[in-house]
Amino acid sequence: MHAQGAWQPGEQHLAAAAGLVLAEAERRQPSDKLVSRVSFDVLGVIHSGPFTIDVQMARPGRSIELIEARMRHGDQTSVHARIWRLASSDTRQVQGSEWSPLPSPDTVPPLAFSSVWDGGFIASLEARQMAGARPGRGQTWLRTSYPLVAGELDPPVAAFVKLIDTANGLVVRENPAAVFFANVDLTVHLTRQPEAGWVGFDTRVDFGPGGLGETFSVLSDINGPIGTAAQSLTVRLRDR
Numbered sequence: 001m002h003a004q005g006a007w008q009p010g011e012q013h014l015a016a017a018a019g020l021v022l023a024e025a026e027r028r029q030p031s032d033k034l035v036s037r038v039s040f041d042v043l044g045v046i047h048s049g050p051f052t053i054d055v056q057m058a059r060p061g062r063s064i065e066l067i068e069a070r071m072r073h074g075d076q077t078s079v080h081a082r083i084w085r086l087a088s089s090d091t092r093q094v095q096g097s098e099w100s101p102l103p104s105p106d107t108v109p110p111l112a113f114s115s116v117w118d119g120g121f122i123a124s125l126e127a128r129q130m131a132g133a134r135p136g137r138g139q140t141w142l143r144t145s146y147p148l149v150a151g152e153l154d155p156p157v158a159a160f161v162k163l164i165d166t167a168n169g170l171v172v173r174e175n176p177a178a179v180f181f182a183n184v185d186l187t188v189h190l191t192r193q194p195e196a197g198w199v200g201f202d203t204r205v206d207f208g209p210g211g212l213g214e215t216f217s218v219l220s221d222i223n224g225p226i227g228t229a230a231q232s233l234t235v236r237l238r239d240r
Helices: 014-028 157-161 165-167
Strands: 034-042 054-060 064-073 076-086 125-129 137-144 179-183 187-189 199-207 212-221 224-236
Touching: 014 034, 014 054, 014 064, 014 076, 014 157, 014 165, 034 157, 054 212, 165 179, 165 187, 165 199, 165 212, 165 224
Parallel strands: none
Antiparallel strands: 034 076, 034 187, 054 064, 064 076, 125 137, 137 199, 179 224, 187 224, 199 212, 212 224
8 A cells, every 4th residue: 555656556655666666676786886866767657466577687787787677467568777886986076056055954844745645656755845835945844754665675765765656746846636647657866875864856847738758856865965857747638
């Protein structure tokens, strides 16, 4: 139930599924390289029943490598992930960021996330949102007490990534009962290894005139901005 999706009861939420796919890639292909980008394409319904995760090294290298992973339900693949990992080096003397830090989650009021969305995954989260958030724009913090696999410690990056797909539901432009705006992918870029715990989102949502949309977020951990996330949306008006 803690992985249940928000659009229909018999599916997993992409956030939980993405975290688990990345965790399996990290477990099966351990490395001292750092995750720079991870993308997830949704190829079908992420069923809540049994599944298999396949992992392969698509591009090995001493400084750059690419891993591919798939979540599969029988013969049907629901999630295809591509993970770029880059060699670590000391670049502290040139580090810099143009993203503004978020207020500490301790200073941000609670958000009743389940008042907007159904599903066990959303219900399992602790959410806080800055006053002044509006449809299509806002700043939010999320965390969860649940690991990806009961009794196991999450790999470091997967512990952060497992919450990111929630971005599309944080500052909705329209009531999801009236407008369908599911994302078909998730792409995350990181500038350093994240610290697990609170995940911060500075989010913008845009709907175009022809059925396309995007949710874009600057991501933070408790130490400050850390990267970005983008989601491509299929926007459709429901029958009224």
